Amino acid sequence: MIKTTLNKLFDKKxxxxxxxxxxxxxxxxxxxxxxxxxxxxxALRIKGETSHEIAGFANAMRNNGVKILHNSKNLIDVCxxxxxxxxxxxxxxxxxxxxxxxxxxxxxxGNRSITSISGSSDVLNELGVNIELTPEQSKKALEEIGITxxxxxxxxxAMKNVAPIRLxxxxxxxxxxxxxxxxxxxxxxxxxxTFNYDIAFKMAEAAKILKMERVAFVCTNxxxxxxxxxxxxxxxxxxxxxxxTVREINAETFNFPKxxxxxxxxxxxxxxxxxxxxxxxNQSSVSxxxxxxxxxxxxxxTTGKYSTISEAQQAAEDSIKSGKALEKLNTLIDFGxxxx
Numbered sequence: 167m168i169k170t171t172l173n174k175l176f177d178k179k180x181x182x183x184x185x186x187x188x189x190x191x192x193x194x195x196x197x198x199x200x201x202x203x204x205x206x207x208x209a210l211r212i213k214g215e216t217s218h219e220i221a222g223f224a225n226a227m228r229n230n231g232v233k234i235l236h237n238s239k240n241l242i243d244v245c246x247x248x249x250x251x252x253x254x255x256x257x258x259x260x261x262x263x264x265x266x267x268x269x270x271x272x273x274x275x276g277n278r279s280i281t282s283i284s285g286s287s288d289v290l291n292e293l294g295v296n297i298e299l300t301p302e303q304s305k306k307a308l309e310e311i312g313i314t315x316x317x318x319x320x321x322x323x324a325m326k327n328v329a330p331i332r333l334x335x336x337x338x339x340x341x342x343x344x345x346x347x348x349x350x351x352x353x354x355x356x357x358x359x360t361f362n363y364d365i366a367f368k369m370a371e372a373a374k375i376l377k378m379e380r381v382a383f384v385c386t387n388x389x390x391x392x393x394x395x396x397x398x399x400x401x402x403x404x405x406x407x408x409x410x411t412v413r414e415i416n417a418e419t420f421n422f423p424k425x426x427x428x429x430x431x432x433x434x435x436x437x438x439x440x441x442x443x444x445x446x447x448n449q450s451s452v453s454x455x456x457x458x459x460x461x462x463x464x465x466x467x468t469t470g471k472y473s474t475i476s477e478a479q480q481a482a483e484d485s486i487k488s489g490k491a492l493e494k495l496n497t498l499i500d501f502g503x504x505x506x
Contacts (some may be wrong), residue, residue, distance in 0.1 A: 276345075299317075
């Protein structure tokens with residue numbers, strides 16, 4: 167099957183959803199050798215991955231992964247594809263606690279960084295969060311605290327067959343966009359940052375194929391995978407059976423001043439952790455505070471709990487200023503320390 171698939175891709179022909187799912191299953195079950203895996207990922211990249219191929223791979227990843235069975239309602243994930251080279255601090259990670267502080271359950275799915283200094287798990291680990299909770303512990307945290315972190319290697323063990331080859335290849339592959347679409351808690355609502363507009367549309371189409379309920383795909387200036395307030399951001403929205411829509415938002419949407427990228431630059435996990443704590447303690451720069459509010463506001467709006475982004479923005483600001491976002495972080499830290 168793998169040789170037939172490779173020849174099809176070499177001829178620049180697209181795979182169907184089912185063909186993509188089947189070959190992804192072979193990859194994850196170790197039935198494809200290293201050379202074939204590298205050839206497959208390279209051929210897909212050169213041809214350009216389609217929404218059906220992304221959805222097929224994502225479905226295989228979901229089916230091969232460990233799932234969390236929970237009773238949480240109105241659950242969301244706030245994450246990004248990464249790889250945008252913005253050098254910003256961990257904005258979506260901070261936004262996740264703001265969303266939780268506003269009363270919406272969050273299952274934050276993440277990994278260590280491959281393309282930047284500090285991934286979500288890196289900064290959370292630095293802050294004292296136990297990133298390696300078992301699925302049972304993560305379920306308990308989600309239901310008791312309203313937020314949990316799902317460390318990707320625990321939930322996607324089959325990825326061990328592909329990870330070394332991805333590192334050796336050194337370029338973006340289809341797997342760069344699969345993480346946000348394969349949350350172990352089966353979130354149907356998400357805010358997902360993407361590294362360009364084209365992939366935002368493809369992922370949106372894939373989300374519809376996967377029957378996700380409500381998702382906002384975010385890209386700023388065709389390169390940054392979050393709302394940065396430096397330029398206009400394109401928001402590609404999936405809302406059930408409705409047609410995919412696109413909206414543009416910028417700093418003015420939130421009545422914030424436009425900023426420059428240096429205003430939200432990050433660094434090591436230690437440095438980024440300090441920025442997050444400063445934000446939650448109302449001691450950060452205005453730009454750092456505002457960029458987290460903007461991203462949290464869109465996430466809250468995407469849950470459907472608020473009818474306007476303005477209402478969601480107010481809830482996000484209240485979450486930080488009331489200390490609830492910090493409380494969620496501290497409670498998750500304590501939970502991890504007491505559940506070793």
